[in-house]
Amino acid sequence: MANRAMANSIERRSGVSLWRQIADQILHSIAIGDFAENAALPPEMALAERYGVNRHTVRSAIAALVQEGVLRAEQGRGTFVLSRKRLSYPIGRRTRFSAGLQGQASERRSVLLEATVEPASRRVADALKLARGSDVIRLEARGEADGQSVSRATSWFEARRFAGIDAAMAETGSITASLERFGVNDYLRQSTVLSARHADAADLADLDLRPGAIVLVTVAVNVTPDGQPIQFAETRFPAERVELKLSAL
């Protein structure tokens, strides 16, 4: 398995530097479990040969990953893997942040970054079945698991019905708990659309990523059991730290 995963070649003149491509591949190998925690990476010379580049180029890749805290290099001994496998984030009819990561991370929370009231864009109005331009509350939140950023969500709620949900969210750190204060004791995932792209500047800052990283993006609508839309959300997940597990619903 290690062979198949690391045999991937790299492309020149692609706009992505060789060291970045190699760093990405090493990161991928770790993520799919090619290296156990604390395992030694192959020596620089071996990696250079495998990828067909100079040893210094491999060193640039390793330096970047050391900087990111993924690897630790020790002179005379070798280079070692620090980071663990990806978190698996379940998505299903009842998708909840904290409950979903139970068992994978001991400490998990949702941090409210910003809350504002704004007129609904077409996209938001359509999803929540509101008139375009009517007031909605936008919440910006970051999900953290064991101190690491694992998600970054932007949510919209009807302002009239959920006035004050920002305060509830700041207090409880949970969407589920906040919605309960408004009489929503249960809600279901109506639709989820999934895509992936390179992280933009905001993602880089919020999720503590390096430029060139990939984010998984879900756009979802949550509804009450009787089908009334209550939340529209776009969530970004760092692909190198998180995978999404679509659970049978």
Added chain:
Amino acid sequence: MANRAMANSIERRSGVSLWRQIADQILHSIAIGDFAENAALPPEMALAERYGVNRHTVRSAIAALVQEGVLRAEQGRGTFVLSRKRLSYPIGRRTRFSAGLQGQASERRSVLLEATVEPASRRVADALKLARGSDVIRLEARGEADGQSVSRATSWFEARRFAGIDAAMAETGSITASLERFGVNDYLRQSTVLSARHADAADLADLDLRPGAIVLVTVAVNVTPDGQPIQFAETRFPAERVELKLSAL
């Protein structure tokens, strides 16, 4: 919306060249519908100012997208968007390639690229509930919609039970039809795990992508209605052409 989407800034010294980052952002803007088909892109000077780079850098980004067939530049007139929005590929309890894209592409088919018998790796054996090392058939197939590559799948089946499925697949061009010949009239999606990464060399060739492109990866198990696993598959989707729509199951 155009403002928000294109206001994303770019990072220097990241290992990803500025022209590649700008090309990615333009691609993203198109994908989320910021530009209608045949709409004009802002002039090079305007884009250069927006991203804070030299006009020549923007030109490199545009040149790459012209090369990829996404844009068309006309001297004296402007630069125009050619490509359409992303396909939306439904994933649910009954995920079928051809049926899923009905209405979005007039011509769609699955092309068998390779078929071999091999011993099951641990990953495959676990998924299909077979003994490790027992024979499995591996099928490599590409999904095409209106002549464009939209998916690249690697599937495994128990060799004993599905001997000859490669021939059936070559003939019918459909997994569903092939399985019917083996008495499988219905099957369900048991699990799907989703991730994203940069395209590797094989993806680049098979899906006709440029280096640096992103692929969505699904790893799925299909089972008969009574829960017997019949197919294990890893499918790669080009993120710039496809989004995954998780349907209510």
Added chain:
DNA sequence: AAAATTTGTCTATTGATATAGACAACTATA
């Protein structure tokens, strides 16, 4: 017809990326 706008081409310069080789510093092992 003239002016303004926009893409295309050229030259030149600077900084980041990649290659090449040599040797130092450190660790583990024979």
Added chain:
DNA sequence: TATAGTTGTCTATATCAATAGACAAATTTT
């Protein structure tokens, strides 16, 4: 205590990426 294997540092050179400015070529607007 050598010796082999590994990471760390240095110098030098070539190519790619990005900036800067000027002007040509084509199209649209005035």
